[in-house]
Amino acid sequence: MKAFVMKEIGQVGFADKPIPRPGPDDAVVRTTSALICTSDSHTVRGGIGPRENLTLGHEAVGVVHDVGSDVKDFRQGDRVLVGAITPDWGSPASQNGYPSQSGGPLGGFKFANSKDGVFAEYFHVNDADANLARIPDGISDESAVYCADMFSTGFMGAEKGDIPIGGTVAVLAQGPVGLMATVGARLRGAGIVIGVESVPRRQSLARAYGADEIVDFTSEDVIERMLDLTQGEGVDTAIEALGADATFQTAVKITKPGGTISNIGYFGEGEFVRIPRVEWGVGMADKTIATGLCPGGRLRMERLLRLLETDRVDPTHMTTHRFPFDEMERAFEVSDKKLEDVIKVLVTF
Amino acid sequence: MKAFVMKEIGQVGFADKPIPRPGPDDAVVRTTSALICTSDSHTVRGGIGPRENLTLGHEAVGVVHDVGSDVKDFRQGDRVLVGAITPDWGSPASQNGYPSQSGGPLGGFKFANSKDGVFAEYFHVNDADANLARIPDGISDESAVYCADMFSTGFMGAEKGDIPIGGTVAVLAQGPVGLMATVGARLRGAGIVIGVESVPRRQSLARAYGADEIVDFTSEDVIERMLDLTQGEGVDTAIEALGADATFQTAVKITKPGGTISNIGYFGEGEFVRIPRVEWGVGMADKTIATGLCPGGRLRMERLLRLLETDRVDPTHMTTHRFPFDEMERAFEVSDKKLEDVIKVLVTF
Amino acid sequence: MKAFVMKEIGQVGFADKPIPRPGPDDAVVRTTSALICTSDSHTVRGGIGPRENLTLGHEAVGVVHDVGSDVKDFRQGDRVLVGAITPDWGSPASQNGYPSQSGGPLGGFKFANSKDGVFAEYFHVNDADANLARIPDGISDESAVYCADMFSTGFMGAEKGDIPIGGTVAVLAQGPVGLMATVGARLRGAGIVIGVESVPRRQSLARAYGADEIVDFTSEDVIERMLDLTQGEGVDTAIEALGADATFQTAVKITKPGGTISNIGYFGEGEFVRIPRVEWGVGMADKTIATGLCPGGRLRMERLLRLLETDRVDPTHMTTHRFPFDEMERAFEVSDKKLEDVIKVLVTF
Amino acid sequence: MKAFVMKEIGQVGFADKPIPRPGPDDAVVRTTSALICTSDSHTVRGGIGPRENLTLGHEAVGVVHDVGSDVKDFRQGDRVLVGAITPDWGSPASQNGYPSQSGGPLGGFKFANSKDGVFAEYFHVNDADANLARIPDGISDESAVYCADMFSTGFMGAEKGDIPIGGTVAVLAQGPVGLMATVGARLRGAGIVIGVESVPRRQSLARAYGADEIVDFTSEDVIERMLDLTQGEGVDTAIEALGADATFQTAVKITKPGGTISNIGYFGEGEFVRIPRVEWGVGMADKTIATGLCPGGRLRMERLLRLLETDRVDPTHMTTHRFPFDEMERAFEVSDKKLEDVIKVLVTF
Incomplete structure (x- = not known):
């Protein structure tokens, strides 16, 4: 064959x-x-x-x-x-x-x-x-x-993100898995789903799949925008759907204390994935980092x-x-x- | 005043x-x-x-x-x-x-x-x-x-029901709280939501709020229908939204082993709410009974x-x-x- | 053979x-x-x-x-x-x-x-x-x-009971499985384990396996004693280790709102296992009933x-x-x- | 005053x-x-x-x-x-x-x-x-x-570590909070508690508080020893009780897929706390990182x-x-x- x-x-x-x-x-x-x-x-x-x-x-x-x-x-x-x-x-x-x-x-x-x-x-x-x-x-x-x-991984991002009904969710990167994490966040009852993406086609698909807001990191300060959209609190759940150290750091920063960073990205490079120490509450801010396959x-x-x-x-x-x-x-x-x-x-x- | x-x-x-x-x-x-x-x-x-x-x-x-x-x-x-x-x-x-x-x-x-x-x-x-x-x-x-x-109680029924994405859910009674449990089941990502209701207006509202199927207990055998709709397995989650002993019993019966009976009904009468012993697996079928206010x-x-x-x-x-x-x-x-x-x-x- | x-x-x-x-x-x-x-x-x-x-x-x-x-x-x-x-x-x-x-x-x-x-x-x-x-x-x-x-079932009673560290636990009946539920409650960090038992040999084994208090239902009012031992609140977790309707009812009654009734009893008789309606908070007291095999x-x-x-x-x-x-x-x-x-x-x- | x-x-x-x-x-x-x-x-x-x-x-x-x-x-x-x-x-x-x-x-x-x-x-x-x-x-x-x-923080390390009864637990550093995490691991029913510590007084207190094994990082390869003690699998739960980047990395490395790194350390220095990428399963090994205060x-x-x-x-x-x-x-x-x-x-x- x-x-x-x-x-x-x-x-x-x-x-x-x-x-x-x-x-x-x-x-x-x-x-x-x-x-x-x-x-x-x-x-x-x-x-x-x-x-x-x-x-x-x-x-x-x-x-x-x-x-x-x-x-x-x-x-x-x-x-x-x-x-x-x-x-x-x-x-x-x-x-x-x-x-x-x-x-x-x-x-x-x-x-x-x-x-x-x-x-x-x-x-x-x-x-x-x-x-x-x-x-x-x-x-x-x-x-x-x-x-x-696509469904299984994307939705897992939402499931492991422990999204409360009406909660605030960011999905960082709207490639295929990120798009399905966006759908997953909607399926779990998120009150607002914020997609981070710069490519127009992906932005528009993200909206079609249920993103309420799109943040374009090439033209906006992602952290500032997230705080704006969440009354200064940060999101309940940040889903990292890219697998890049910088994106992961952003995910930790935009998550509120008691929130969850849910990783579905494949980290293909580098010796480390780095947690920003201060924004992680010097290790004590109840920001859980969840992963899965x-x-x-x-x-x-x-x-x-x-x-x-x-x-x-x-x-x-x-x-x-x-x-x-x-x-x-x-x-x-x-x-x-x-x-x-x-x-x-x-x-x- | x-x-x-x-x-x-x-x-x-x-x-x-x-x-x-x-x-x-x-x-x-x-x-x-x-x-x-x-x-x-x-x-x-x-x-x-x-x-x-x-x-x-x-x-x-x-x-x-x-x-x-x-x-x-x-x-x-x-x-x-x-x-x-x-x-x-x-x-x-x-x-x-x-x-x-x-x-x-x-x-x-x-x-x-x-x-x-x-x-x-x-x-x-x-x-x-x-x-x-x-x-x-x-x-x-x-x-x-x-x-x-209405939202808070109805959605709680879904939340405590521990619904998996794509799971099977029955909502017994489609009064206002049951209707919102139906919405709640959809908000948690249920794969199928089955409403039990006999009043036409409530049946049609249930459909409008996201019930995929309606079972009318006055003309159908609820348990048989539930098994039919779930390939003989019973539902992952049964939400009791009436507060009646007979309905509660049905909820236990239609829930599969490992599933959850989530109660949001107010039981106003009788000395007891009764669990059917055999269908509860003589106490060992991993059917959790959850409640809340x-x-x-x-x-x-x-x-x-x-x-x-x-x-x-x-x-x-x-x-x-x-x-x-x-x-x-x-x-x-x-x-x-x-x-x-x-x-x-x-x-x- | x-x-x-x-x-x-x-x-x-x-x-x-x-x-x-x-x-x-x-x-x-x-x-x-x-x-x-x-x-x-x-x-x-x-x-x-x-x-x-x-x-x-x-x-x-x-x-x-x-x-x-x-x-x-x-x-x-x-x-x-x-x-x-x-x-x-x-x-x-x-x-x-x-x-x-x-x-x-x-x-x-x-x-x-x-x-x-x-x-x-x-x-x-x-x-x-x-x-x-x-x-x-x-x-x-x-x-x-x-x-x-014996270990697997008894300990499961404690695990499904969701015992907090320092929490209050009752184990109803100190047969072999109840004794191991007593051990299980200790293994999960219970702050007090109260065994209910009338047979002297079982009472003394219960103490040896870690029960802090023994309540003899033949000579004491179990509910009153439990309230006494828990400052009037009821226990965090009641483990039913007998499989009898009356014992199950007691378990519901002595559990505080927000607590868990964890069943490991095999219910061999009767059409129903009965939940006392009022003490179950008319269905709304957040008393979870957990089971398993x-x-x-x-x-x-x-x-x-x-x-x-x-x-x-x-x-x-x-x-x-x-x-x-x-x-x-x-x-x-x-x-x-x-x-x-x-x-x-x-x-x- | x-x-x-x-x-x-x-x-x-x-x-x-x-x-x-x-x-x-x-x-x-x-x-x-x-x-x-x-x-x-x-x-x-x-x-x-x-x-x-x-x-x-x-x-x-x-x-x-x-x-x-x-x-x-x-x-x-x-x-x-x-x-x-x-x-x-x-x-x-x-x-x-x-x-x-x-x-x-x-x-x-x-x-x-x-x-x-x-x-x-x-x-x-x-x-x-x-x-x-x-x-x-x-x-x-x-x-x-x-x-x-001391109790509240140390025990939290065990609670957030999601220790199964009979599970394998490492507690990295046996200062006062680490010692109480050792006690906490025992209180949650760990099957083996492995303390990592080099100071003799702390080692001996760790044993007194329930550590089954002590690994001295100054004379042994911690990772190798942990694998030895866990049949090559790694631990179910690693509790980081020091607050040091290197210790945190070790915690990730010794935790098995599906396990939990529970942090109770205060990270006082550096811009980042670093997750070793490969041992974290390129982000997909189901190794949860939990924290709290x-x-x-x-x-x-x-x-x-x-x-x-x-x-x-x-x-x-x-x-x-x-x-x-x-x-x-x-x-x-x-x-x-x-x-x-x-x-x-x-x-x-």
């Missing part, structure tokens, strides 16, 4: 690989739609170390091609979604409530990391009964595929799909580009180099 | 009372709008014991008429909202995180209980800095007054007002009747006897 | 059964020590319905006899503990944080319920890597076996074993009787009929 | 001041015992900015000398404890659950910060009913005074006193030095310069 791989650090391209075969608890899925993520770019640049001919991609939907002998709830032909994170549910980390960390830090992140990803005609899913979810009729592949990572699993995916069934959100406004799998090289380039004001690139098989 | 009082159990009418005077931390508010609550009817029927010439009412907005010498943040002429519950914030119960219980069970509930209520030309507010909230320009009195109890206080009210400022919800669809204070007797009768398909009665001063 | 079974409702005795064989993820354990539980008596009396020749018992330790081909962390000869509850970790209930409810209400409870239990020379353990725990050298079988249910799993068991390694508690004071497996009939009778002031009966193989 | 003051940055000494007078809600307390804290040294060195003739000290017990007209629960002659933090309980931060942050970041910290402290013959307490606690007969002044800050208030103090009543802990082992108030200059020097292996200095009046 055809797969789109990271040949080595900095090098991508097609490769031919055998169709995977399922173990007793596993499934093999024939890919129908996939999304390209900035994490794929991080990986290609060496963010998780060297890899050789590793199939990229972790956001996909498809049709069950084959299941192992012990799989009970899925069978060939089922249209399915799989979370970007596919935990080992029996592991100590899962038993501790942190399945994304099963098998070590970020260990639930298997696709395009510890095994081949989803940018291929077929891909393998461990523990199919626990990690697949059936896509209801009436939900398009294009909508469903956004659940895998995209929750996966069948239950999570079913809940996210339900939000599509009941029309809570339409993620497809984020699809700015569509390519067939044959044009994956160009598709990847557009996403990787952030060409043409890209938000998300959908690849169809 | 004119006040509408409970003369004795079963008897209401106007009385003349002196305008109250504030203690050093208090305020006196000139009433502009108030809402009648079914709790007022409970009280008149003797639900909290005998009272003599007690002014009724606990949902009101108005204009500050006078403040005590130690009040810092409010002054004469401020347009203000006061929560139905006005806690003593320094009490042990408040320090414990349960201000509504300050001074004993339900002790934060002072209006029309331990002191005169708000159905009068003026009313007294303890600890003004902590219990009043300024109403922003652009928010009508009629909208704001819904924050005092309408959160009050300035911060809560400010957060609820913010939801009006950002157009999250329009409560005024619940106002089915409007009367001037002079016609309070008729107004009360309409609410008390549930005449003319009433939802909420607004009284203007 | 020899097994001690429930032949039918009301009938127990030995039976001969084949040694079980493990599936790919499973283990078979050679039993070395087991404890008899009052749940076994409930089962024999028909509490979970009819069963035929079902091996009884769910508290055991042993030595790994055989493992399936996919088991990674255990091998023949390992000395192991298995929790009374052996969840399916990938199930939706587990993903939702309630593994004891996997596969339906109380579905994680498999031993002597949906499959043969541990009162046999060998027993089968599903998902060995997730449900077994290695017993550290230096920990006796007799100590370790108490982790399976003995947490199982490797991580839980490892944490409980650690408490033995660091000498936090010695459970063996509860062993009042010891029998070899050959004398299982007498052993069961002693436990079942509560003869000779029994607390727990240890069976050795 | 005589007061021991910070005359200016770097300068301390006695001053004569008038006995304070209570406002209507306040009390004035005649000091009987006080403790010197390293925060006092931070303050004198300019940690909170310049102050002129500010009375130092925030840990004290005494006897009520005078109360305001609205104080209900205390009167002259009552032996009382006051928390180091005396919040405004009606403030938005208190209503939000963070009373220590009332009136702005760390705003509940008034003694020796925004008003005169307790190192004087008399001191003033705002909102006496909410901030004082009666000391039970049988509890010595010397024991009770440890509740004000010594909880105050009557309820908290009553709960802490209860732990003394029931003999849960004896704090007086930390009193290494005792001075009468007349020798306050020497007393302060011993504490400030950490002379003579000092742990805590008790001052009697």
